[in-house]
Amino acid sequence: xNRTILCLAAAGLCFASCKPRSxxxxxxxxxxxxxxxxxxxxFAKHISVLASDEFQGRKxxxxxxxxxxxxxxxxxxxxxxxxxxxxxxFQQVPMVEIRSTPDQKMIFKGASGxxxxxxxxxxxxxxxxxLPKVSLENSPVVFAGYxxxxxxxxxxxxxxxxxxxxxxxxxxxxxxxxxSTLFKGKNMTYYGRWTYKxxxxxxxxxxxILIIHDTAPAAYPWSVVRSGWSKSKLQLEEKDNNMSRxxxxxxxxxxxxxxxxxxxxxxxxxxxxxxxxxxxKAVDLKISTALTITxxxxxxxxxxxxAIVPGTKRPDENxxxxxxxxxxxxxxxxxxxxxxxxxxxxxxxxxALLEIAAAFExxxxxxxxxxxxxxxxxxxxxxIGSEYYAKHxxxxxxxxxxxxxxxxxxxxxxxxxxxxxxFGQSDLExxxxxxxxxxxxxxxxxxxxxxxxxxxxxxxxxxxxxIPSLFTGSGVDNLEHGREWGLKHTAEFYKSQYHSPQDNFxxxxxxxxxxxxxxxxxxxxYRLSKETTFPQWKKGSExxxxxxxx
Numbered sequence: 102x103n104r105t106i107l108c109l110a111a112a113g114l115c116f117a118s119c120k121p122r123s124x125x126x127x128x129x130x131x132x133x134x135x136x137x138x139x140x141x142x143x144f145a146k147h148i149s150v151l152a153s154d155e156f157q158g159r160k161x162x163x164x165x166x167x168x169x170x171x172x173x174x175x176x177x178x179x180x181x182x183x184x185x186x187x188x189x190x191f192q193q194v195p196m197v198e199i200r201s202t203p204d205q206k207m208i209f210k211g212a213s214g215x216x217x218x219x220x221x222x223x224x225x226x227x228x229x230x231x232l233p234k235v236s237l238e239n240s241p242v243v244f245a246g247y248x249x250x251x252x253x254x255x256x257x258x259x260x261x262x263x264x265x266x267x268x269x270x271x272x273x274x275x276x277x278x279x280x281s282t283l284f285k286g287k288n289m290t291y292y293g294r295w296t297y298k299x300x301x302x303x304x305x306x307x308x309x310i311l312i313i314h315d316t317a318p319a320a321y322p323w324s325v326v327r328s329g330w331s332k333s334k335l336q337l338e339e340k341d342n343n344m345s346r347x348x349x350x351x352x353x354x355x356x357x358x359x360x361x362x363x364x365x366x367x368x369x370x371x372x373x374x375x376x377x378x379x380x381x382k383a384v385d386l387k388i389s390t391a392l393t394i395t396x397x398x399x400x401x402x403x404x405x406x407x408a409i410v411p412g413t414k415r416p417d418e419n420x421x422x423x424x425x426x427x428x429x430x431x432x433x434x435x436x437x438x439x440x441x442x443x444x445x446x447x448x449x450x451x452x453a454l455l456e457i458a459a460a461f462e463x464x465x466x467x468x469x470x471x472x473x474x475x476x477x478x479x480x481x482x483x484x485i486g487s488e489y490y491a492k493h494x495x496x497x498x499x500x501x502x503x504x505x506x507x508x509x510x511x512x513x514x515x516x517x518x519x520x521x522x523x524f525g526q527s528d529l530e531x532x533x534x535x536x537x538x539x540x541x542x543x544x545x546x547x548x549x550x551x552x553x554x555x556x557x558x559x560x561x562x563x564x565x566x567x568i569p570s571l572f573t574g575s576g577v578d579n580l581e582h583g584r585e586w587g588l589k590h591t592a593e594f595y596k597s598q599y600h601s602p603q604d605n606f607x608x609x610x611x612x613x614x615x616x617x618x619x620x621x622x623x624x625x626x627y628r629l630s631k632e633t634t635f636p637q638w639k640k641g642s643e644x645x646x647x648x649x650x651x
Contacts, residue, residue: 132627135463139456139620141612147176147452151426152444152606159443160430161196161335161403161478169426170404173476176455177408180462185407185473186495192405194478194489200333200397201227203351209242211364211388218357224311225330226351228394231342236393237268237309237349242361245269245383246376247276248301248310249292253643254284255379256292259305262383268309268349268390269302269383270358274318276377278551283377288525289553291565291643293318296483296556299350309349309392313358320552326352335482337489338400349392364388403478405486407495410461412630414469419496420629421473421568422457422622423487423559424450424507425480429600438602445594445604449510451476453619460623468630470502477559480508487559491566499651502635503529504570505622506560511615512594513587516576518545519618523555526564526644528636529571529625536624540617547574548588567647569636573622575614 150156150172157165174190184190203226207218218224228235246258248271258271275293277284284290291297295312302310316322330352336343353361359369365386375381406426412418428443442448454474461472473496479485494501519537521530524546534544547554555561560570577587598604629636638645 132460132464132624134465135460136620136623138459138463139616139623141616143459144452144456144612144615145608147455148444148448149606149608151448151451152442154440154442156442158430158432158441159426159428161427161482162198162401163430165430166403166427166478170406173406173426173451173455177406177458177474180455180459182408182410182458182462182474185409185475190406190408192407192490192493192495194403194405194486195338196335196401196403196479196485197231197338198333198335198399198401199227199229199231201394202396203227203394204392207390207392209361209364209388209390211386213364216357216360216364218353221327221331223357224351224353225326226349226392226394227330227334228349228396229336229343229346230348231338231398232396233398234393234395235348236391238391239389240266240268240308240391242268242270242365242386242388242390243383244362244367244372244386245271246381247272247274247292248298249275250301251284251290251292251643253641253646258376258381258383259301260382262305264302264305264307266308268311269305269307270311270313270353270361270386271298271302272313272318272373272376273315274551274553278318280377285525285641288550289556291556293553294556299347303346307347309351310347311351311353313355314352315355318551320549323354333397335479335485337485337492349394361386361388403486405478405490406476408458408474410458410468410472412469412471413467415633416471417497418500418502419471419473420502420626421475421504421563422454422507422626423475423477423504424454425478425486425559426451426476427478427481427486429481435602441600441602442605444606445512446509446599447480447507448606449615450507453507453510453615453622456619457623457626461627464627468627470630471496472626472630480559484559484562487562491562498566498568501563501568502629504560504563504568505529505626506558506570506572507619507622508558508572510575511612511618512575512591513577513579513614514590514611515580515613515617516542516587517578517580518543518576519621520545520547520574520576522547522572522574524550525639526555526642527569527571527638529569532625532628532636533571533573533621536621536628539624540621542576542617542621545576548577564644567644567651569638569648571625573618575618
């Protein structure tokens with residue numbers, strides 16, 4: 102961003118009528134003073150501390166965690182918020198760190214010969230089972246299309262298929278990526294996420310699952326898969342030691358998939374085309390494979406941080422604001438720097454959490470519903486802290502009105518728009534649109550919906566249990582430079598700073614857009630806190646049925 106900060110008016114971000122204006126101007130005197138608590142100077146202070154070298158990249162199980170969670174506790178306490186988990190600000194999250202080392206070769210045997218896949222070059226594999234060693238033996242290989250069971254789309258790739266003891270090979274993303282008439286077209290659904298495919302294969306009883314990597318529908322190159330899967334991984338500690346999961350979970354390259362299909366006497370093009378048709382039937386490739394994985398296992402405890410502003414009339418109903426505190430710690434040096442400070446990802450979101458907490462505490466008329474602030478651990482390791490919370494909620498799921506999640510704030514400066522990931526999912530985007538209008542702005546959908554960003558931050562675990570969840574991103578239509586500039590500016594961040602040691606605190610950065618976005622989210626939550634109704638999922642959302650059951 103590297104732009105000089107412009108002075109903010111005392112009333113906060115007041116512009117000409119054609120430009121964004123402060124929400125404090127339009128929401129009434131009750132919250133005008135509170136909303137001014139959300140300002141650039143306090144934002145900068147929080148980010149500078151959380152993204153400092155002293156916090157060592159905020160990785161779970163390190164001194165960075167200790168410093169991060171204690172900083173949050175101290176700030177919540179100083180603001181006057183009560184502990185959210187009984188008499189504690191912490192919710193312990195039991196985790197397991199597993200470093201899986203598979204055989205260096207995975208051999209596929211067919212009637213006409215063998216195909217050998219090389220580790221990291223052609224395949225990656227790991228296991229979630231908490232065992233010193235797991236083995237896949239003489240497992241028949243089946244192509245199961247996209248590996249999706251979606252009743253609302255009348256889609257079942259496992260129909261009539263018994264996969265016990267078998268290895269299923271599936272495609273990445275969902276059918277809508279290739280055929281806009283299917284599912285939600287280019288808007289990826291949950292069924293397109295690789296995490297879903299592993300979960301569904303386990304539900305079906307598969308011994309192993311391999312996802313075919315293809316750069317366009319995956320939205321990232323093989324190098325990302327290779328890098329991520331060559332490191333140790335954190336996961337929740339489950340009572341069954343994850344024995345319900347498939348023995349092997351992994352990926353293969355597109356080229357390797359084509360070789361396997363050829364070995365099985367099949368055409369890759371024909372199979373991919375067939376998988377796009379409703380009623381597709383899985384294909385036995387008449388080949389088999391085997392693989393052994395050895396594990397190095399470490400168990401420990403991490404922490405979510407929870408604070409609350411109790412409601413005055415309906416304290417049992419709650420609205421959650423969330424942001425993950427963790428980042429990647431200390432790792433491979435890049436340009437001489439080895440500390441992955443995570444200023445944007447996600448010190449900015451944690452700062453937003455504290456800013457909104459300060460605003461709610463400043464309200465002369467306190468919210469009627471309780472406002473809960475949760476900062477999660479392990480987001481970078483697979484949304485672990487929020488997964489644990491969803492399975493062990495501090496506040497009842499049925500009484501949780503919504504989750505408003507903040508992750509990577511204000512990358513394009515002051516904008517005319519605010520991005521809604523997963524556009525079309527729930528009523529919350531309509532609330533966001535109303536709050537945006539008060540600022541003279543508009544709520545817009547994600548310009549790259551095929552990346553499935555709605556399924557890649559902590560709010561997603563709330564969605565999975567039926568709670569309407571909002572994830573907004575930085576707008577791109579920069580007030581001074583326009584939309585193309587904003588898109589380019591954001592893309593440059595992902596190219597040169599995202600998940601690298603270069604994501605550092607910049608005191609000269611333009612945080613005006615960040616302030617506007619967070620004021621908007623405060624306005625949303627304040628409105629929700631005064632209502633008696635619950636926002637709902639929209640027709641066509643894959644999460645609607647869960648909420649309807651409540």
